[in-house]
Amino acid sequence: MTRPLVALTIAGSDPSGGAGVQADLKTFSALGAYGTAVLTALTAQSTRGVTGVHAVPAAFVAEQLATLAADVRIDAVKIGMLARAEVVDVVGAFLRDWDRDGERVVVLDPVMVATSGDPLLADDAVAAIRALLPRARLVTPNLPEAARLLDEPAAADVDAMLAQAERLRGLGSAWVLLKGGHLAGPSAVDVVVGPGVAEVLTGPRVATRHTHGTGCTLSSAVAVLAARLGDWPAAASAAKAWLTGALRAADTLAVGGGSGPVHHFHELWPAEG
Numbered sequence: 001m002t003r004p005l006v007a008l009t010i011a012g013s014d015p016s017g018g019a020g021v022q023a024d025l026k027t028f029s030a031l032g033a034y035g036t037a038v039l040t041a042l043t044a045q046s047t048r049g050v051t052g053v054h055a056v057p058a059a060f061v062a063e064q065l066a067t068l069a070a071d072v073r074i075d076a077v078k079i080g081m082l083a084r085a086e087v088v089d090v091v092g093a094f095l096r097d098w099d100r101d102g103e104r105v106v107v108l109d110p111v112m113v114a115t116s117g118d119p120l121l122a123d124d125a126v127a128a129i130r131a132l133l134p135r136a137r138l139v140t141p142n143l144p145e146a147a148r149l150l151d152e153p154a155a156a157d158v159d160a161m162l163a164q165a166e167r168l169r170g171l172g173s174a175w176v177l178l179k180g181g182h183l184a185g186p187s188a189v190d191v192v193v194g195p196g197v198a199e200v201l202t203g204p205r206v207a208t209r210h211t212h213g214t215g216c217t218l219s220s221a222v223a224v225l226a227a228r229l230g231d232w233p234a235a236a237s238a239a240k241a242w243l244t245g246a247l248r249a250a251d252t253l254a255v256g257g258g259s260g261p262v263h264h265f266h267e268l269w270p271a272e273g
């Protein structure tokens with residue numbers, strides 16, 4: 001019997017279970033990977049928004065990473081909310097050691113602001129995130145995050161997304177998956193660019209307000225699928241198709257009174273009768 005892939009999320013906690021480490025672990029499990037997690041921050045958060053952030057001390061993030069990596073063989077890393085520059089630096093130091101050859105599966109979701117508008121990254125940490133980009137194989141910003149990293153206005157159409165994704169590659173990661181969920185229209189369009197590759201991923205826009213954690217879920221899914229398939233565009237495309245299924249089933253969960261979670265186990269749980 002082959003052993004399952006082991007995936008690590010380095011991210012913040014969302015008590016409502018829709019985003020952050022909770023979404024990542026559900027995604028890993030739903031896709032047949034064993035999930036491990038290093039916490040960078042606690043948030044007080046629900047489907048209605050974030051009321052507080054309590055950052056984990058950087059030295060303790062380093063201790064979690066060192067203790068885990070000394071024991072467990074990790075096949076893929078997904079990085080989400082890092083909250084503060086000191087934590088970003090600790091994660092960079094960990095990757096320098098864990099990924100000496102720069103060939104391992106490392107996906108960086110440069111989380112800055114929740115959909116509710118609440119900040120999840122200190123303003124002075126954006127430069128540190130920029131410096132972390134070369135340590136990732138794939139970076140997965142949404143439109144406002146890409147604009148912030150490039151210090152230019154957000155892309156307003158697919159051509160501008162492709163151009164920005166290429167400029168983001170110039171900051172150091174070989175692959176960029178630029179998410180267009182914030183663009184209005186009947187489709188949800190993302191782009192994936194890499195060495196000699198520029199693909200537009202078009203999916204149907206699902207009519208639901210339950211989109212909490214879509215970015216976290218997508219990046220975790222890509223990490224697992226890239227480790228399994230060994231192909232970034234194929235992993236991005238399969239992850240998007242799976243996320244669309246999770247969005248289609250989101251209304252059945254009915255968790256919370258705001259923007260609720262997507263249904264990570266839409267392929268596994270029987271329909272409620």
Ligand SMILES: Nc1ncnc2c1ncn2[C@@H]1O[C@H](COP(=O)(O)OP(=O)(O)O)[C@@H](O)[C@H]1O
Nearest residue numbers: 142179180181182188189204205206214215218
């Ligand atoms: N209503 C929707 N229907 C289908 N896909 C969506 C919808 N909203 C977002 N997505 C997809 O979810 C992923 C995350 O999108 P986005 O909202 O841009 O990022 P973030 O959650 O980080 O802000 C992307 O693949 C995007 O295309």
Ligand SMILES: Cc1ncc(COP(=O)(O)OP(=O)(O)O)c(N)n1
Nearest residue numbers: 012019020114115212213214215216
């Ligand atoms: C703890 C934590 N991490 C990340 C996010 C952001 O989640 P994301 O998937 O980018 O999208 P929204 O949840 O903002 O829709 C978060 N909220 N909490």
